[in-house]
Structures are given as structure tokens and as C-alpha cells.
Amino acid sequence: DTAVSQTPKYLVTQMGNDKSIKCEQNLGHDTMYWYKQDSKKFLKIMFSYNNKELIINETVPNRFSPKSPDKAHLNLHINSLELGDSAVYFCASSQARGGQNTGELFFGEGSRLTVL
Amino acid sequence: QKEVEQDPGPLSVPEGAIVSLNCTYSNSAFQYFMWYRQYSRKGPELLMYTYSSGNKEDGRFTAQVDKSSKYISLFIRDSQPSDSATYLCAMSGGAGGTSYGKLTFGQGTILTVHP
Numbered sequence: 001d002t003a004v005s006q007t008p009k010y011l012v013t014q015m016g017n018d019k020s021i022k023c024e025q026n027l028g029h030d031t032m033y034w035y036k037q038d039s040k041k042f043l044k045i046m047f048s049y050n051n052k053e054l055i056i057n058e059t060v061p062n063r064f065s066p067k068s069p070d071k072a073h074l075n076l077h078i079n080s081l082e083l084g085d086s087a088v089y090f091c092a093s094s095q096a097r098g099g100q101n102t103g104e105l106f107f108g109e110g111s112r113l114t115v116l
Numbered sequence: 117q118k119e120v121e122q123d124p125g126p127l128s129v130p131e132g133a134i135v136s137l138n139c140t141y142s143n144s145a146f147q148y149f150m151w152y153r154q155y156s157r158k159g160p161e162l163l164m165y166t167y168s169s170g171n172k173e174d175g176r177f178t179a180q181v182d183k184s185s186k187y188i189s190l191f192i193r194d195s196q197p198s199d200s201a202t203y204l205c206a207m208s209g210g211a212g213g214t215s216y217g218k219l220t221f222g223q224g225t226i227l228t229v230h231p
Contacts, residue, residue: 031217041202043160043221056218090159094217103148103208103219107159
């Protein structure tokens with residue numbers, strides 16, 4: 001039973017289109033994240049939600065809109081896709097201990113987005 | 117200068133070798149130090165986790181943190197072909213516990229262990 005699952009695993013789309021990626025975790029964690037991994041394997045945080053509240057919003061274009069309907073789900077919608085959006089997007093989750101997230105994250109398998 | 121620097125390699129070693137992977141960092145606020153392993157076309161998985169300076173051992177893996185030098189290492193003893201993967205160092209921390217799990221990653225080192 002997959003702990004952090006993302007759909008779809010692969011997306012190929014044209015510039016200007018809108019697409020969504022969905023994520024679900026069954027670990028009972030209270031914090032969920034979106035990370036982006038570029039072609040050089042560099043992983044960078046985009047967003048973090050704690051108990052459905054947006055906590056971290058890095059300098060990401062506002063074409064990217066996350067949404068957390070509940071603690072177990074975090075979606076990412078991308079408008080007006082650009083070539084530079086091509087990357088692997090990872091969802092992750094963690095559980096705060098003593099009010100702090102230490103960085104022990106559980107990652108999904110990634111959603112590979114290719115913009116043509 | 118990046119906050120976290122990691123030699124991307126690639127690193128190729130024979131089976132049974134001792135592997136040393138390293139990262140340096142510039143942000144003295146980092147308190148939690150991690151090593152993630154990422155197999156091809158998979159998500160990163162947590163391998164080792166250390167708080168502040170010191171050593172931690174888990175089977176064939178040893179993580180070392182030297183906060184005074186802003187330097188962390190991962191040693192793999194008796195390396196196996198199944199250890200072939202990308203190894204990512206990661207760090208987090210901040211005043212007042214407000215980091216909320218934000219990790220800053222190194223670029224990753226590609227390791228191949230050949231039989």
C-alpha cells in the first residue's frame with residue numbers, strides 16, 4: 001500500500017495548457033509539500049501545507065496554485081504551461097514533532113511533466 | 117554561492133569499496149542533516165538523519181556532521197551494486213521551529229557500484 005501516491009506519473013502537454021497533479025498520503029501526517037526537481041536533479045521546495053494551511057510559498061510563479069482539501073491530500077494546478085516548467089514534481093509528507101518539522105520527509109514517486 | 121554544495125560526481129567504485137560522500141553548507145542556522153537516496157525514476161527516500169554535530173551509524177552507513185566546519189559526510193562500507201543511486205544531502209532548521217520541514221538539498225552525487 002503506497003504511502004505517498006501521485007497521479008499522473010507522466011504528463012506530456014503543449015505550451016499554454018493547464019494541468020493538475022494530485023497527491024494523497026495515508027501516513028496520517030499533518031504536513032505536505034510540493035518539490036520540483038529539474039533536469040540536473042536539483043530538488044527545490046515550492047509549497048508546504050500544515051493541517052491544510054499554506055505555510056511555505058517559495059518564489060514560485062502564480063501560475064502554480066496548490067490546494068489542500070484535507071490533511072491527506074495536496075493538489076497542484078499549473079496554468080499556462082511554459083517550456084521551463086518541464087521537470088519532475090514530487091509530493092512529500094511529514095509529521096511535526098513537538099511543533100516542529102525536522103525534515104524527515106516521505107516522498108512520492110514523482111510526476112514527470114514535459115511541456116512541448 | 118549555493119547554500120549547500122555537493123560534488124555531483126559521478127562516482128564509480130568496485131563492489132566492497134568504502135564510499136565517502138560529502139556536502140558543505142553556508143547557512144549556520146541548519147540544525148537537521150539528512151541523506152536521501154534516490155533510485156532512477158523514483159522518489160528520494162530517507163537514509164540517515166542527524167541532529168546537530170556528531171556521528172550516527174546504521175548498518176553499513178555512517179553519517180557525520182561537523183557544524184564548526186559546516187561539513188557533512190556519508191560513508192558506505194562494503195558497498196554493494198544495490199547501493200547504486202543518487203545520494204542527496206539535505207538540511208533544515210530555523211529559529212523558533214518555523215522551518216516547517218523546508219529542506220535545502222545538495223545537487224546529488226551519482227554513485228555506481230560495479231560487481
